[in-house]
Amino acid sequence: MKKVVRSFGFAGKGIAWSFRTQFNFRIHIIAALLVTGLGWWVRLSLTEWVCVVLCFAMVMVTEMVNTAIEVLVDLVSPGYHSKAGLVKDIAAGAVLISAILAAIIGCVIFIPKLW
Numbered sequence: 493m494k495k496v497v498r499s500f501g502f503a504g505k506g507i508a509w510s511f512r513t514q515f516n517f518r519i520h521i522i523a524a525l526l527v528t529g530l531g532w533w534v535r536l537s538l539t540e541w542v543c544v545v546l547c548f549a550m551v552m553v554t555e556m557v558n559t560a561i562e563v564l565v566d567l568v569s570p571g572y573h574s575k576a577g578l579v580k581d582i583a584a585g586a587v588l589i590s591a592i593l594a595a596i597i598g599c600v601i602f603i604p605k606l607w
């Protein structure tokens with residue numbers, strides 16, 4: 493049990509660090525709060541809430557994995573290396589794809605309700 497609590501502590505440390513240092517992560521959280529308020533206002537159905545929350549998770553998780561990859565690349569390749577740059581670019585591409593897909597899903601759900 494103590495081990496589980498300790499693991500939660502380490503995970504919390506990683507989340508807190510990402511929040512403190514990553515501007516994009518803070519933007520995602522602010523966007524999630526705004527969308528939650530909008531969702532409450534337009535009275536989303538249960539299925540729509542599930543889709544919206546999955547979108548929040550997809551974007552935040554890819555952002556955190558991207559951050560972890562950036563930190564790791566900076567650790568193992570502090571100098572310039574084309575592969576190091578490529579790894580960071582691919583990870584950033586994953587964040588972009590998840591954000592675009594979340595935006596599309598958001599439009600599909602919210603536009604008809606706001607129309």
Ligand SMILES: Nc1ncnc2c1ncn2[C@@H]1O[C@H](COP(=O)(O)OP(=O)(O)OP(=O)(O)O)[C@@H](O)[C@H]1O
Binds near residue numbers: 570575576577
């Ligand atoms: N060690 C490196 N070798 C080669 N190119 C790199 C290296 N580090 C970064 N780059 C290039 O610079 C880009 C920006 O890298 P950087 O580490 O500044 O990430 P970032 O996306 O600006 O993230 P953040 O602002 O969160 O630090 C990378 O996507 C990559 O193309």
